[in-house]
Amino acid sequence: MSSTRQYIEVALPLPVRKTFTYEVPQDLGEAPSPGKRVLVPLGRRLLTGFVLGPAPPLPAHTTILPIREVLEDDVSLSPKLLDFLLWTSAYYLQPLGEVIKTSLPAGTQTRSKETIFLTPKGTEALEILKPESIEKQVLEELARKAGQGITSSSLTRKFSTPIRSLLRKMQEKGWVGKKEDLEMPPVRGKKINWVRVRPFPEEISLTARQREVATFLQNAREIPVAELKARFKNASAVLTKLKAHGLAEIVPQEAFRQPSWEGLEDWIDGPPSLLTEDQDRALREIVASLDSRKYQPFLLHGVTGSGKTEVYLRAIDQALSRGRQALLLVPEISLAGQLVAYFRARTPYPLAVLHSGLSAGERYDEWRKVKKGLARLVIGVRSAIFAPLESLGIIIVDEEHDPSYKQDDKVRYHARDLALVRGKMEGAVVVLGSATPSLESYYNAREGKFRLLSLPKRIDGRPLPEIQVLDMRLEQGEGRERSLFSLPLRKALEETVARGEQAFLFLNRRGFSTFALCRDCGFTYRCPNCNVSLIYHLPDRTFRCHYCDHTLFAADRCPQCASSSLLLFGSGTQRLEEEIKKMIPQIPVARMDRDTTTRKGSHQKILGQLRRGEVNLLVGTQMITKGHDLPRVTLVGVLAADLSLNLPDFRAGERTFQLLTQVAGRAGRSDLPGKVFIQSFNPGHYSIQMAHAQDYTGFFEREVQFRRQMNYPPFVRLVNLRFEDNSEKRITRFAQALEGLVQRKFKEDPKLGKHLEALGPAMAPLGKLKGRHRYQMLFKGKQWKSLHDFVEKIRAEMEAEIPGRGVKLIVDVDPVHML
Numbered sequence: 001m002s003s004t005r006q007y008i009e010v011a012l013p014l015p016v017r018k019t020f021t022y023e024v025p026q027d028l029g030e031a032p033s034p035g036k037r038v039l040v041p042l043g044r045r046l047l048t049g050f051v052l053g054p055a056p057p058l059p060a061h062t063t064i065l066p067i068r069e070v071l072e073d074d075v076s077l078s079p080k081l082l083d084f085l086l087w088t089s090a091y092y093l094q095p096l097g098e099v100i101k102t103s104l105p106a107g108t109q110t111r112s113k114e115t116i117f118l119t120p121k122g123t124e125a126l127e128i129l130k131p132e133s134i135e136k137q138v139l140e141e142l143a144r145k146a147g148q149g150i151t152s153s154s155l156t157r158k159f160s161t162p163i164r165s166l167l168r169k170m171q172e173k174g175w176v177g178k179k180e181d182l183e184m185p186p187v188r189g190k191k192i193n194w195v196r197v198r199p200f201p202e203e204i205s206l207t208a209r210q211r212e213v214a215t216f217l218q219n220a221r222e223i224p225v226a227e228l229k230a231r232f233k234n235a236s237a238v239l240t241k242l243k244a245h246g247l248a249e250i251v252p253q254e255a256f257r258q259p260s261w262e263g264l265e266d267w268i269d270g271p272p273s274l275l276t277e278d279q280d281r282a283l284r285e286i287v288a289s290l291d292s293r294k295y296q297p298f299l300l301h302g303v304t305g306s307g308k309t310e311v312y313l314r315a316i317d318q319a320l321s322r323g324r325q326a327l328l329l330v331p332e333i334s335l336a337g338q339l340v341a342y343f344r345a346r347t348p349y350p351l352a353v354l355h356s357g358l359s360a361g362e363r364y365d366e367w368r369k370v371k372k373g374l375a376r377l378v379i380g381v382r383s384a385i386f387a388p389l390e391s392l393g394i395i396i397v398d399e400e401h402d403p404s405y406k407q408d409d410k411v412r413y414h415a416r417d418l419a420l421v422r423g424k425m426e427g428a429v430v431v432l433g434s435a436t437p438s439l440e441s442y443y444n445a446r447e448g449k450f451r452l453l454s455l456p457k458r459i460d461g462r463p464l465p466e467i468q469v470l471d472m473r474l475e476q477g478e479g480r481e482r483s484l485f486s487l488p489l490r491k492a493l494e495e496t497v498a499r500g501e502q503a504f505l506f507l508n509r510r511g512f513s514t515f516a517l518c519r520d521c522g523f524t525y526r527c528p529n530c531n532v533s534l535i536y537h538l539p540d541r542t543f544r545c546h547y548c549d550h551t552l553f554a555a556d557r558c559p560q561c562a563s564s565s566l567l568l569f570g571s572g573t574q575r576l577e578e579e580i581k582k583m584i585p586q587i588p589v590a591r592m593d594r595d596t597t598t599r600k601g602s603h604q605k606i607l608g609q610l611r612r613g614e615v616n617l618l619v620g621t622q623m624i625t626k627g628h629d630l631p632r633v634t635l636v637g638v639l640a641a642d643l644s645l646n647l648p649d650f651r652a653g654e655r656t657f658q659l660l661t662q663v664a665g666r667a668g669r670s671d672l673p674g675k676v677f678i679q680s681f682n683p684g685h686y687s688i689q690m691a692h693a694q695d696y697t698g699f700f701e702r703e704v705q706f707r708r709q710m711n712y713p714p715f716v717r718l719v720n721l722r723f724e725d726n727s728e729k730r731i732t733r734f735a736q737a738l739e740g741l742v743q744r745k746f747k748e749d750p751k752l753g754k755h756l757e758a759l760g761p762a763m764a765p766l767g768k769l770k771g772r773h774r775y776q777m778l779f780k781g782k783q784w785k786s787l788h789d790f791v792e793k794i795r796a797e798m799e800a801e802i803p804g805r806g807v808k809l810i811v812d813v814d815p816v817h818m819l
C-alpha cells in the first residue's frame with residue numbers, strides 16, 4: 001500500500017474550540033485547498049466544514065475518517081478571508097467553526113439526515129404480520145414512502161410507541177435498513193429559464209403575428225421566458241416552432257432576488273455642486289492614501305450636518321473608479337435604507353446590501369453577488385465586515401461610536417475594530433466617521449495612530465442648534481402637577497407645531513410606565529425570570545419584561561393586598577405619546593421604538609410620513625437619534641437625560657454625551673434654525689454640560705481623565721468572563737472555584753500582577769436573566785496578548801473541570817455592554 005496518505009485539518013461549525021483531521025481519499029487526487037467546503041462524517045452525522053490546510057501529525061493508531069465529498073465552489077472562502085476569520089477567532093477567543101458560520105449567510109449548510117427504508121425481506125414480512133401489529137403499521141408506512149425513505153423523527157411523530165428500539169429490532173431481523181441522505185441546504189440559488197436565439201434564415205415560414213415575436217427575439221437575443229410570455233400571448237407557439245428548427249434554446253440561468261427599497265428614491269436631491277473646503281480637504285487626504293495602496297486609518301470627526309455622507313460617497317467612487325472595491329458599514333437597518341437609496345441614485349457601480357432586514361433568500365443572493373464579483377460596493381450592518389470582497393480599497397464605518405457594532409450573542413466581535421484589522425490585511429483605507437467619536441478612536445487619533453480629519457462646521461454655515469438645559473428639580477417643584485414636560489419645552493412644542501414645523505421628542509425607554517408600586521404593601525411587579533421590574537404597556541394593559549418578554553395582565557387591585565393604591569411610576573414612550581395627545585389633541589403623532597418597528601419597512605414608513613408632512617411630531621427611543629436627515633425638524637426635546645447616565649456601566653457618561661449630541665443634531669439641518677431642550681435631574685454632570693456646550697474635545701478631556709484614573713479603556717484592555725446557570729448553588733460554587741484558580745495563578749507567578757488585574761467574580765448588574773443566574777469576572781490588562789492568553793488559560797481549565805456541570809461560560813473580549 002502506498003504510504004502517501006494525505007490528511008487535512010477541517011473547521012466544523014460547532015461550538016467547540018478544536019479542529020478536526022480527515023483523510024483525503026486516494027481517488028480524489030490532490031487535497032482540497034484551504035477555504036474549500038467539504039462534507040465530513042462526525043459521529044453518525046455528516047457536516048459541512050471548511051478546509052484549513054494540511055493537518056499536523058496525529059498520534060499513531062488514531063482512527064481518521066476520510067472526507068466524503070468536496071462541495072462545489074459557491075460558498076468557499078478565499079485564503080485571504082480565511083486568514084481574517086482565523087484572526088477573528090484567535091483575538092476574540094471564539095471557536096473558529098462558529099466564526100466561519102457567522103461570516104456566511106444563514107441556511108447554506110448542507111447536512112445529513114438518516115432515513116429508514118423497507119428491505120425486500122421486510123416486504124415479505126408484511127404478508128405474514130398480523131394486521132393490528134405495530135410492526136406491520138410501520139412497514140406499511142415505509143412501503144408507502146418506498147423510494148424516498150422516511151426519517152426516524154417523522155416516524156416517532158406518527159406512532160406513539162418508542163420507535164427507536166422497535167426499529168432496532170426490525171433492523172436486526174433485516175426488515176428495514178438505514179441510510180444517510182444529504183439534506184439540501186434550505187437556502188439555495190434560484191435559476192430561471194432564458195430564451196437564447198440564433199439569427200433566423202429568411203425562408204422560415206411564420207405568420208405575421210409570429211414574425212412579430214421572432215423580430216423581437218432577434219433584437220433581444222436573450223430574454224427570460226417568463227418576460228417573453230408576459231409580452232406576447234403566442235410566445236409558447238413561436239418558441240416551439242423556433243426550437244424545432246434549432247434556432248432557439250432554453251437556458252437556465254441564475255437569478256438574483258432583488259431586495260426592494262420602494263418609496264425611497266423620490267426624496268433624493270441632486271448632488272451638491274461643490275464640496276465645502278473642509279470636505280474637499282478630507283477627501284483629498286483619503287484619495288492620496290488610496291493611491292499609495294497602503295493601510296491607512298482615518299477618523300473623520302464631523303459635527304452633525306457637516307456632510308460626512310458626501311465625503312463617504314466620493315471617496316468610495318474614487319476607490320471604485322480605481323478598480324477596487326468598497327465596504328460601507330452602518331449601525332442599523334433603519335439607516336441602511338436611507339444610505340442605499342442615496343448611493344443607488346448617485347453611483348453607477350453595482351452594489352449589494354447585507355443586513356438582517358432581508359429574507360434569507362435575498363441575503364444569500366446579495367452575498368453571492370459579492371462573491372462572484374458582481375457587486376463592487378457593499379453596504380451593510382456589522383456582519384458585512386465578513387463580506388467576501390476580494391480587492392477592498394476602502395472600508396468606511398459610519399457612526400463608528402455606535403454600540404450596535406458590537407455583537408453580543410453567539411460570536412462576540414466588534415465590527416469597527418475588525419474593520420481596522422481587515423483594512424490592514426488588505427492594504428485598504430479605513431475611515432471611521434462620527435460626530436461623537438468613541439473615546440478609544442479619538443484617543444487613537446490623538447496618539448497619532450489614526451489620521452484625524454475634521455468637518456467642524458455645518459453645511460452652508462448653518463448654525464448648530466441652540467441648546468438649553470432644564471433643571472427638572474426646579475421645574476417639578478412643590479405643588480406643580482407632575483408632567484413629563486417642563487413649561488419651556490411644552491411652550492416651544494406648541495409654537496413649533498403652530499408654525500407647521502416638526503419636532504422630535506426623545507425618551508430612552510419604551511412602554512408606558514417603568515414600574516407599579518403598591519402604596520399600602522410595597523408590592524411591585526417583577527419578572528420571575530429576570531429579577532427586573534415589569535414595564536406597563538398600553539393599550540393591552542399588560543406588564544412586560546423587556547428582557548424575556550414575560551407578560552402579565554394588569555390587575556385593578558394589588559395582587560398581594562388587594563388595595564386599590566397600585567400606582568404607576570416612571571414613563572416610557574407610550575405614556576409620552578398619550579400625554580402629547582392630551583396636550584395638543586389636534587396634532588398627529590408618530591412613535592418609533594421597538595414596539596412600533598417590528599414589521600419590515602416600518603422605519604421607512606414612519607420616516608416617509610414625516611418627510612411628506614403627514615406627521616409633524618415624532619416620539620421615540622434612541623432609534624430617533626440616529627442619522628436621520630429631516631429638513632423640517634426644528635425642535636428636539638430630551639425628556640429624561642438621566643436615564644442613560646444612571647446605568648451601572650463605565651461608559652454611561654460617554655453614551656449620554658453621544659445620545660444627547662446626536663439627537664440634538666437632528667434639529668435645524670436646513671435653513672430653519674434648530675432649538676434643543678434637555679431635561680435633567682442632574683444638570684451639573686459633565687456629560688450634560690459638555691453636550692450643552694457642544695464641546696466634544698472638552699468632553700473628551702474630562703472623560704479620558706476619568707478612564708485613566710479608574711484604569712479603563714483606552715488605558716487597559718478588558719475581557720469579561722461571564723458564567724450563567726439556572727441553579728444558584730452551582731453558580732456560586734463555580735464562582736468560588738474560579739476565584740480560587742485565579743488567585744492561585746497570581747500567587748504562582750507574581751509578575752502577572754504587574755500587568756494584569758482581575759475584578760470579581762461578582763453578580764452581573766442583571767443578576768438574573770431569562771431564568772439564569774449571571775455572574776462575571778472582569779480582567780484588565782496592559783497588553784491584549786498576555787491578557788487574552790491568560791483568560792483563555794483560565795477558561796480552558798475551568799471548562800475542563802467545571803464543578804457544577806451545565807454552567808455556561810461566555811468570553812467577551814473588549815466588552816461593550818456589561819450588564
Ligand code: ADP
Pocket residue numbers: 272273274275276279302303304305306307308309310459629
Ligand atoms: P452628516 O452625516 O455629517 O450629519 P449629511 O451628510 O447628512 O451630514 O449632510 C447634511 C446635508 O448637507 C445633506 O442634506 C446633504 O445633502 C447636504 N450637503 C452635503 N454636502 C454638501 C455640499 N457640499 N453642498 C451642499 N449641500 C451639502
Ligand code: ZN
Pocket residue numbers: 518519520521522523558559560561562563
Ligand atoms: Zn399591596
Ligand code: ZN
Pocket residue numbers: 527528529530531545546547548549550770
Ligand atoms: Zn424577564
